[in-house]
Amino acid sequence: MSNRAEPIRSVKGTRDLLPPDTNLWQRVEAEAHRVLAAYHYGEIRTPILEETALFARGVGAETDIVKKEMYSFEDHDVPHLAALRSEIRTHRPSIGSPDDFVVYLDRMRNFAAAFREAMGKGLVPKTPQNERALDVLEQMPATLKGAYLEANEVMFGLYVDHVDRALEDVLLGDSLTLRPEATASVVRAYIEHSLYNQGGVQKLYYIGPMFRRERPQKGRYRQFYQIGAEVLGSQNPLVDVEVIEMLVLFLERVGIREYQLLVNSVGCANCRPAYLKALQMALQDVKATMCADCQRRADTNPLRVLDCKVEADQPIIERLPKIIDHLDPACRQHFDRVTSELVARGIAYQLTPRLVRGLDYYTRTTFEITSGALGAQNAVVGGGRYDGLSEMLGGPPTPGIGFSIGQDRLILAVQAAAVLQPGSTLAAYVVWMGEATLAPALRLVREMRAQGLSVEIDYDPMKIKKAMGVANKLQARFAIIIGEGELASGKFQVKDMASGEQNELEPDAIEQYVKEKL
Numbered sequence: 072m073s074n075r076a077e078p079i080r081s082v083k084g085t086r087d088l089l090p091p092d093t094n095l096w097q098r099v100e101a102e103a104h105r106v107l108a109a110y111h112y113g114e115i116r117t118p119i120l121e122e123t124a125l126f127a128r129g130v131g132a133e134t135d136i137v138k139k140e141m142y143s144f145e146d147h148d149v150p151h152l153a154a155l156r157s158e159i160r161t162h163r164p165s166i167g168s169p170d171d172f173v174v175y176l177d178r179m180r181n182f183a184a185a186f187r188e189a190m191g192k193g194l195v196p197k198t199p200q201n202e203r204a205l206d207v208l209e210q211m212p213a214t215l216k217g218a219y220l221e222a223n224e225v226m227f228g229l230y231v232d233h234v235d236r237a238l239e240d241v242l243l244g245d246s247l248t249l250r251p252e253a254t255a256s257v258v259r260a261y262i263e264h265s266l267y268n269q270g271g272v273q274k275l276y277y278i279g280p281m282f283r284r285e286r287p288q289k290g291r292y293r294q295f296y297q298i299g300a301e302v303l304g305s306q307n308p309l310v311d312v313e314v315i316e317m318l319v320l321f322l323e324r325v326g327i328r329e330y331q332l333l334v335n336s337v338g339c340a341n342c343r344p345a346y347l348k349a350l351q352m353a354l355q356d357v358k359a360t361m362c363a364d365c366q367r368r369a370d371t372n373p374l375r376v377l378d379c380k381v382e383a384d385q386p387i388i389e390r391l392p393k394i395i396d397h398l399d400p401a402c403r404q405h406f407d408r409v410t411s412e413l414v415a416r417g418i419a420y421q422l423t424p425r426l427v428r429g430l431d432y433y434t435r436t437t438f439e440i441t442s443g444a445l446g447a448q449n450a451v452v453g454g455g456r457y458d459g460l461s462e463m464l465g466g467p468p469t470p471g472i473g474f475s476i477g478q479d480r481l482i483l484a485v486q487a488a489a490v491l492q493p494g495s496t497l498a499a500y501v502v503w504m505g506e507a508t509l510a511p512a513l514r515l516v517r518e519m520r521a522q523g524l525s526v527e528i529d530y531d532p533m534k535i536k537k538a539m540g541v542a543n544k545l546q547a548r549f550a551i552i553i554g555e556g557e558l559a560s561g562k563f564q565v566k567d568m569a570s571g572e573q574n575e576l577e578p579d580a581i582e583q584y585v586k587e588k589l
């Protein structure tokens with residue numbers, strides 16, 4: 072029997088990106104760096120870990136992302152408290168089991184004492200919530216004991232629930248989250264480093280992983296990548312148009328021609344409340360005929376009704392009030408300027424009144440880019456204005472606009488368009504025949520690599536036929552062959568693997584020859 076261990080696999084919804092696919096990822100990123108630099112954006116790299124409160128406040132506590140999809144954990148220095156807390160919570164006592172109850176009380180007293188001490192030493196945060204929880208945990212042993220002695224099962228159960236909730240509320244350290252998006256992080260950094268003091272607008276971009284606990288499917292992952300850009304400090308609608316123009320240029324550069332640009336305005340804090348009221352009123356008349364989700368959202372979050380994909384609901388949604396008919400004069404003017412300027416620049420767009428986006432920070436212009444090549448998860452880009460976000464995060468009033476490209480989906484679309492192929496990047500594979508040829512072969516490989524050429528060599532001896540097979544498999548552009556004969560003549564064989572043409576060249580001439588032919 073083999074004692075090989077069970078292999079450990081990658082986490083659900085995450086994946087390894089491997090060569091040659093990563094080759095394509097790099098080319099897309101290189102194009103992004105070029106286009107963003109041309110529009111004068113500078114790169115920002117923010118931490119992947121942020122305080123949970125950043126997203127709760129920035130993205131919105133009621134959004135799907137914050138409510139259901141974040142990877143959050145408590146970051147603390149008190150593992151003994153965490154262990155004790157989970158022991159108490161997992162070993163619920165019953166009134167009929169005195170031994171269990173004694174252990175339960177002991178643990179609770181131990182926890183309360185250690186918690187008080189840790190709070191005193193500043194090891195756990197001294198928040199009002201923690202102080203309330205501590206009060207409950209210190210009082211409950213006596214209260215529970217009373218119910219126990221009276222054999223009052225109902226009250227006993229209620230008190231145990233109360234303890235459980237108090238423990239749930241206990242915060243042992245900072246709540247941290249793997250970023251589900253980066254706009255909130257960029258604005259946090261903008262505020263933290265007072266970038267507003269530098270005057271003018273700040274144009275920042277990022278490329279990196281994001282995390283959302285969604286149901287995985289093609290084009291939807293739990294770790295996915297975004298290429299995003301944010302402009303802070305301008306309300307001018309021409310900035311909105313420049314951002315969109317840049318996106319369109321980038322998509323063209325990576326070979327994507329089949330896409331739709333969807334544009335809308337979601338108004339601002341001044342005009343949206345009246346629209347929401349109108350929407351909610353209209354929904355009262357029709358919601359009974361809609362799907363269960365819509366019925367619920369009609370009361371809790373009416374804007375989300377507009378996202379519904381249920382076929383039967385579509386004609387009803389089409390007749391609901393549209394936010395663009397409820398914009399105040401300033402928002403209307405802004406939107407008109409954006410759309411007329413898009414037309415002037417020949418950028419085709421589809422006015423999509425239902426486009427409200429799933430993050431709370433948006434104001435005025437919102438947009439998405441979808442691609443037919445992608446199936447259900449067809450949004451490649453999402454973006455828009457967020458003029459109130461800086462203030463929500465404790466910064467000065469600062470208008471902002473930006474977008475994020477879903478890089479995983481972009482790559483799928485690029486592959487479907489079949490314009491950029493991963494292809495091989497190996498310039499040469501060096502074949503050596505006989506021990507004496509190894510040293511000159513190594514010298515050549517080293518020199519070529521130092522010139523930036525991608526070169527490969529195998530260190531184990533190989534017959535010529537097998538070595539040429541390897542050159543083929545690696546898709547090397549050239550095979551350079553060094554045998555005893557070549558060593559004697561001082562000229563190496565250089566075979567063009569594409570055309571089959573073979574030349575004898577002195578080692579010093581090879582580098583130049585290969586570079587010219589690549």
Ligand code: HAM
Binds near residue numbers: 251291295480
């Ligand atoms: P978002 O619409 O949530 O916006 O995401 C932007 C893009 O990221 C989506 O269009 C999609 O391509 C990709 N994406 C989102 N979730 C996943 C997933 N689970 N798997 C694969 N791809 C995904 C934002 O994130 C905003 N920060 C955009 C923004 C920047 N608005 C203003 N500035």
